[in-house]
Amino acid sequence: MRLILLMVLAALLSGCGYNQIQQKDEAVNAGWSEVLSQYKRRADLVPNLVNTVKGYASHEQQVLTQVTEARAKVGQINVNADDVASLAQFQQAQGELSGALSRLMAVVESYPNLKADQAFLNLQTQLEGTENRITVARGRYIQLVQDYNTYIRSFPQNLVAMMFGYKTRPNFTVENEAQIQDAPTVDFGNSAPEAPPQPAPAG
Amino acid sequence: MVSRQGRRRLAGIVDTLALAVVLASAFAVAPAAAQDRATPRAVPVLVEKSADGGVLAAVPPLSSAVIDTSGTLSGNATSRIEARIATFEEGTGSQLQVLVVPTTGDESIEAYANRAFEAWKLGRKGVDDGLLLVVAKNDRQARIEVGYGLEGAIPDITAGRVLDEYVVPKFRDGDYGSGIEAGVEQLIRLAEGEALPPPEHGTEDDVSGQALLLLVLLAVVGGMVGSLKGVSWPWMLGATVLACVLVAALMPGMFVAYLLSMPFTLVFFWPLGWFLMQSGKARWWAGAMLALVALAALLVQLFGGIKVMAGLGIVLAAAFLCVFLSLPVLGATHAWKHNRTGFWVRACVWIAGLSFALYAIASADWSIDTMIPAGMACFIGTIVLFATALPGGSGSGGRSSRSGSRSSHSRSSRSSSSSSRSGGGGRSGGGGASRSW
Numbered sequence: 001m002r003l004i005l006l007m008v009l010a011a012l013l014s015g016c017g018y019n020q021i022q023q024k025d026e027a028v029n030a031g032w033s034e035v036l037s038q039y040k041r042r043a044d045l046v047p048n049l050v051n052t053v054k055g056y057a058s059h060e061q062q063v064l065t066q067v068t069e070a071r072a073k074v075g076q077i078n079v080n081a082d083d084v085a086s087l088a089q090f091q092q093a094q095g096e097l098s099g100a101l102s103r104l105m106a107v108v109e110s111y112p113n114l115k116a117d118q119a120f121l122n123l124q125t126q127l128e129g130t131e132n133r134i135t136v137a138r139g140r141y142i143q144l145v146q147d148y149n150t151y152i153r154s155f156p157q158n159l160v161a162m163m164f165g166y167k168t169r170p171n172f173t174v175e176n177e178a179q180i181q182d183a184p185t186v187d188f189g190n191s192a193p194e195a196p197p198q199p200a201p202a203g
Numbered sequence: 204m205v206s207r208q209g210r211r212r213l214a215g216i217v218d219t220l221a222l223a224v225v226l227a228s229a230f231a232v233a234p235a236a237a238q239d240r241a242t243p244r245a246v247p248v249l250v251e252k253s254a255d256g257g258v259l260a261a262v263p264p265l266s267s268a269v270i271d272t273s274g275t276l277s278g279n280a281t282s283r284i285e286a287r288i289a290t291f292e293e294g295t296g297s298q299l300q301v302l303v304v305p306t307t308g309d310e311s312i313e314a315y316a317n318r319a320f321e322a323w324k325l326g327r328k329g330v331d332d333g334l335l336l337v338v339a340k341n342d343r344q345a346r347i348e349v350g351y352g353l354e355g356a357i358p359d360i361t362a363g364r365v366l367d368e369y370v371v372p373k374f375r376d377g378d379y380g381s382g383i384e385a386g387v388e389q390l391i392r393l394a395e396g397e398a399l400p401p402p403e404h405g406t407e408d409d410v411s412g413q414a415l416l417l418l419v420l421l422a423v424v425g426g427m428v429g430s431l432k433g434v435s436w437p438w439m440l441g442a443t444v445l446a447c448v449l450v451a452a453l454m455p456g457m458f459v460a461y462l463l464s465m466p467f468t469l470v471f472f473w474p475l476g477w478f479l480m481q482s483g484k485a486r487w488w489a490g491a492m493l494a495l496v497a498l499a500a501l502l503v504q505l506f507g508g509i510k511v512m513a514g515l516g517i518v519l520a521a522a523f524l525c526v527f528l529s530l531p532v533l534g535a536t537h538a539w540k541h542n543r544t545g546f547w548v549r550a551c552v553w554i555a556g557l558s559f560a561l562y563a564i565a566s567a568d569w570s571i572d573t574m575i576p577a578g579m580a581c582f583i584g585t586i587v588l589f590a591t592a593l594p595g596g597s598g599s600g601g602r603s604s605r606s607g608s609r610s611s612h613s614r615s616s617r618s619s620s621s622s623s624r625s626g627g628g629g630r631s632g633g634g635g636a637s638r639s640w
Contacts, residue, residue: 003591007552034632122360125636129359132313136633 017157021166024148028169031141032081038137039074039094042130046071046101049123053104056114063100063107070097084170091172101127138172145171260308262319265300265624268292273305273340280380284387291391297332297353298325298627299390301383306341312637315339316348326350326629333629334390336383338374345370346637347390354634357393363636365389371640414450414461420496421446422468426476427489443473531589538592549588556584 050064057064074097079090105124114120149168152161161167263270268288269281276284288299300323307315316337326333333350334357347362357365369389373382425443429436444465451461479489502511538546560577567573 003549003552003588006587038632122363125363126359129362129634129636132317132635133633135313136317136631 018160020151021157021161024151025166028144028148031144035137035141038130038134042134043071043074045123045127045130049127052117052120052123053108053114056117057107057111060107063104067100067104070100082169087170142172145169258308259310260304260306260315262322265323265626267624268299269301271303273303275303275340275379277380280384284384287387287391295395296327297334297394298629299334299387300325301336301387303338303340307339312337312339312342312344312346313633316346317631317633320348320631324626324628326352326627328628331629333631334394336386338379338383344637344639345374346635348631348635350629350631353394356396357390359634359636361393363638366636366638371638374640414453417450418447418461418465418468419472421450422472423476426473427480430477430480440473443469527586531585534589534592537594542592545592549592553585553588557581
C-alpha cells in the first residue's frame, strides 16, 4: 500500500516538469532580447552608412531614400514576440531593411572611390559582422523556441502547461524572407531603375 | 498516551512521507542536473549532410591548438605556433584556436566557424574569451571568430584589419605558415591588452594545497610523538613549531598566510595526534591513515594530481555503488526467504519501472539528457524498492537513497574530458571578420 502510494507520488512529481517550463521560457526570452539587440545594432549603423555613401554617390537618391525609410519603419515598430501577427510584421520590416541595404551595396559597386574609402570599408566590415550576429542570434532563438514548443506540447508537460496557461510561442518563418530579400538585377543602362514591388504593410 | 501500535503506525507514516520527499527531490534534482548544460540540444560535431541535403564540412575533434586537415602547414610551423599559443593561454587563461581546412563545403565560412566555435566551446565559461582563426584554403577564405568577452579588444573592424594587414598579404604570396603566425601574434597582442580575469594557475594551487597538508601532518605527528613516554612534550611542541615555520618559509609570497594559519593547525591537530596514541585501536588507525596519505602523496608526485584524483574518484564511486547496491540485494534475498509474495510484487514493479525508463530513453533518441534522470530514477527506485523489504522498515532505505541521490547527482554533474585540450565552455555571438584573397 505504502509502495503504491510512493510510486504514484513519484510519477506525478516527475511528470509535472513545471520547473523545466520556466527554464525554457526564460531561455526563449533571453534569446529574444539577443535578437532584438543585434537588429538594433544594425539599425544604428545605417545613418553613418547613408551619410558616407551620400558623400560619393549623392545622385542615387532613390536607393538612399529607400534605406532611410526602411530604417525609420523598423525604428517605429513595437514588436511583441508572443503575437504571431506582430512577429510577422517585425520580420517583414527587418526584411525590407535587409533588401534596401543589399540594393545599396549593389549600387556602391559602381563607385570605385567609395569602395576604397576607409570609412566605408570599416562600416562595411561592421555591417557584415552585424548581419552575421543577427543570423547567429536568430538561429539560436529559433532553436530555443522549437525546444520550448516541443516540450510544452509533449505529454505530461502539456497538462501542466494548460493548467498554468503556457502557450506555444511563434517562431521566425523563412518564406516571406526570401521574397523580400531578392536583390534585383541592377541595370546600368537605364536612368531610372524599376522600383521593386513594395509589400503592403500588414494590419 | 499513544499506544505501541499507534506509535509504530505513526512511524510508518512518517517513514513513507520522508521517502516521498526524498524521491521527489531526487526527481526534481535529476533534470536540473541534466539541464546544467545549455538548454538547446548541442550542435553535433561531425556532420556530413545538412538538413537540405547540402554537404557540410566536418568539424574535427579538438586535439591541439593548431588543427590542419589540409596539410598546408609544416611540422615546424605548427609547433612554433602551438608553442606561442600555449604561452599566451597560460598567461591569460583565454583560448586561441587555429583551424585550417581545405573547404567549408556548401556553407559559408561564417556558419562553419560559428559551428566549430559552438562545438568546441572555446574560452572560459562566463568570460567567453575564445578566439578562432579559420582558413579555408581551397575556398580562399579566412575568418576570425571572436568570443563575447573579447569583442571589446577585437571588434569587427580590428579583426578585419588583422586579416587585411597581416594574414591575407602573406596568403596571396602562398606563404600560409607565416601568414597564420603573423595573424596569431597580432591576435595575442590585442587580446592581452584586454583586462580579463586572471587565469587559474593549477600548479600553484597544487603546491599550496600540499604545503597545507604537510603542516597538518607535521602537527599530528608532533602530537603523536609528544605523547610517547620519555619524550618531553614541550620540546616536541617547539620542534613542531619550528618545522612548520620552515615549511611556511618554503612558500614564497604566502609566508605570512601560512604563519597565521599555524596556530589553528597546531591547536586542532597536535592534540589530535596526542589523543590518537592513547588507545591501541586509534594507534593502528592513525598509522594506517598516515601510510595511506604518504602513498597518495607519492602517487601524486609520480602520476600527476589529476590522474590520481580520477583514479581515486573511480574507486570511491565503485565502492559507493557496491555498498548501495548491496542493500537491494540483501532486501531481495530477505524477501525471497520470508515474504515470497512481497518479492514478486516488487520484482514486477521493478521490471515495469525499468521498461518504462528504457522506453522513455529510446523515444528521446538515447539522448544523454533523458538518460541521466532516467538512470538515476532506476538506481534510486531499485534501492528503495528492495530496501523496504528489509526488516527494520524503510528508515535505513531512506537514508541510503538520500545519500545515493547525492553521490549520483555529483557524478552526473561532473564532466569528464580525457583529451588534453578541451574547450572551457565559452560562447561566441558571431562577431569577427572574414576576408577572401
